Amino acid sequence: MAILDDVDRALIHALHLDGRAPFTKIGEVLGVSTQTIARRYRRLRAEASLRVVGLPDPQRAGQAEWMVRLTATPHTAQDLAHALARRADTAWIKLMSGGTEICVNVHTPAASDHALLLRDIPRTASITAVSAHQLLHRYFGGPTAWLGRARFLDDAQIAALTPAFAGPGKPLTADDAALLAELARDGRASLAELATATGWSASTVARRLADLQAGGTVFFDLEVDTRPLGATTHALLWMAVAPAHLDAVARELATHPELAIVAATTGPANLVAHALCDDAAALHRYLTQRLGALEAIRTLETAPVLRTIKAAASR
Structure with missing residues (x-):
């Protein structure tokens, strides 16, 4: 497990504010070199599982969000959890309560038949109990996640690193699928990498990303x-x-x-x-x-x- 010093903690706070902030900007605000920020970022990725991911806001993406609680037999729970993790419609899978309970966050199209909820889970014989709970309203979470990682910069540094987006933002379309897939893999992927993934030009990627961020259609979360x-x-x-x-x-x-x-x-x-x-x-x-x-x-x-x-x- 990584041992964090003040620069590490400040870097994590900076990425909490803006996951795509350039290392040059973070270094200027923190008063350290760009090379130091890049080196610390690589170390935190390797030793503290640091990762920036770009995600669509479920409501703006027309998705229904559920928390599903499963109880499984003790010898099958971990295998089941890993099987669920391979699905594209699941996130935040947690093994709980003695290792026999799984809690999984599921995103489905709002008008779908909820295949995971209604068909896939009941066919799994090792599951002994299921309860599904639709999230009706998020009061906190997503782009404003755990503030425990956001307490290391002063007010001036926070203001300097907080992005300002103008405009109402744009809705997602089917054309955004490749962009979203690459951002989910690496929220800090360069414009050139995003251009390769989408087949768009780098300038088109930059404009589209700014449009999606402006209204919160896409946000950047920090895993650590x-x-x-x-x-x-x-x-x-x-x-x-x-x-x-x-x-x-x-x-x-x-x-x-x-x-x-x-x-x-x-x-x-x-x-x-x-x-x-x-x-x-x-x-x-x-x-x-x-x-x-x-x-x-x-x-x-x-x-x-x-x-x-x-x-x-x-x-």
């Missing part, structure tokens, strides 16, 4: 091993909140630096969150002190994350 950043304990939190208080509670949770996602969902638990804490004691304090102070939360299920099998996009 959170342990060197201090978050060694992860858990999914499934909460039941009185409907009249759901919006207020979710907006409050969206300000908590311990959380990487907050979303309203269908099912007995109508609010889900992903917590990242320093250790088990810190998670306990968060549950009892911060969440415990919110009386509108009627029930809370804590599901520890043992391992992330797949992150935001396929590798």
